[in-house]
Amino acid sequence: IGEIRRYLRDNNSIRVSRSLRDIAYKALQARDRLIAKNGREPNISEIAKELELPREEVVFALDAIQEPVSLFEPIYH
C-alpha cells in the first residue's frame, strides 16, 4: 500500500509539461499509423479518437514539442 501511495503521489506531481510531451509523441505515432493505413493525412479527430482524447487536448499537447517543420523549408532553405 505504501508503494501504491508513493506511486500515486509521484504520479500526481508530474508536471503538465512532461505529460503533454508524452501525449504529443503518441499523437505523432498515431498519425504515422493512420497515414500507413489510409494513405493520407489524418484529421485531428481521427488522431484524437486513436488516443481517446478530446481534439483540443491533442492540439494542446502537440504544441509542446517541435512539430514537423517541413513546411518551413522552402522558405528558409
Added chain:
Amino acid sequence: MGIKNEMKIEFMSKSQNEAFARIVIAAFVSQLDPTIEELADIKTAVSEAVTNSIIHGYEGKNGYIKMIARLLDDDTVEIEVIDEGKGIEDVAQARKPLFTTKPELERSGMGFTIMETFMDSLDVYSELGKGTKVVMTKRIRRS
C-alpha cells in the same frame, strides 16, 4: 497583489466551447508550471462554470460567455466566468450540494460543490435577469 499576466476571452454559449474553454485556461495556467492534478482541478472547475452559463444562464440559447484569468505574483490564478443570462434567484441555495433546478437534464447539482472543492476559493455574484459571475482562485504551489 501584482499581476504577472492577464487574458480575457469571449465565446459563444455553444456546448463545443466547453472543451475550448478548458484548453484556453489550461494553456494560460500552464505558464505557472502546475502539476497534472492541479491543472485537472482547474479545468474541471472551469468546465462546471462554463456549462452552468450555457445550460442555466442562457438555457441553450445564443449568448456570449466571458472568461477572465489573471496570474498573480504569488502564483495564484484568479478566474472569472461571466454570463448575461437569466441569473440565480437564491445563490446560497444554488451553492448547496445536490441542489439543481434542472433535474430533468440529469444535472447532479454538484457543480458549485466541485468548483469549491477543486479551487481554493469560490465567489458567486448573480442578479435575476442580469447574469452571473463566478470568481475562483487557486494557488499553484511549487515543489
Added chain:
Amino acid sequence: MGIKNEMKIEFMSKSQNEAFARIVIAAFVSQLDPTIEELADIKTAVSEAVTNSIIHGYEGKNGYIKMIARLLDDDTVEIEVIDEGKGIEDVAQARKPLFTTKPELERSGMGFTIMETFMDSLDVYSELGKGTKVVMTKRIRRS
C-alpha cells in the same frame, strides 16, 4: 457567409503569450477538424502576427493584443490580430519579403511572407500611431 462559431481574446503583449495565442487558435480551429499540417500552418501564421505586435507594435512595452477568430459555414477560419501599437508607415513595403525595420534583432523580414504563404488570404490595415490589424483566412478542406 454564416458564422458557426466565434471567439475574441485579449492578452498582454508578453512574449510568453505568443505560445498561448498559438494554442488558443489551434484549440478553436480544431472544431473544423483540420490535419496537423493545416493546424501548423495556422499556428505559424498567428505566431508571426502576434510576434509582430509584441516586437514592432508595442516594441516590448506593455499593451494589449486582441485576436478574433470566426469559423464560417464553408469551413473557412477568419483570424484577426489587432494591436494599438505604433503602426506601419508603408504597408506595401512592410509586406515585401526580407523587409524589416529591426535587423538588429535578427528579424528575418519574412513574417508577412510566411502569413501569406501559409494562409489563403492576408490583409493588413495600419495607421501610424494608432495600430495594426492583420486579417487572415484559411479554408479547411475535408478529406
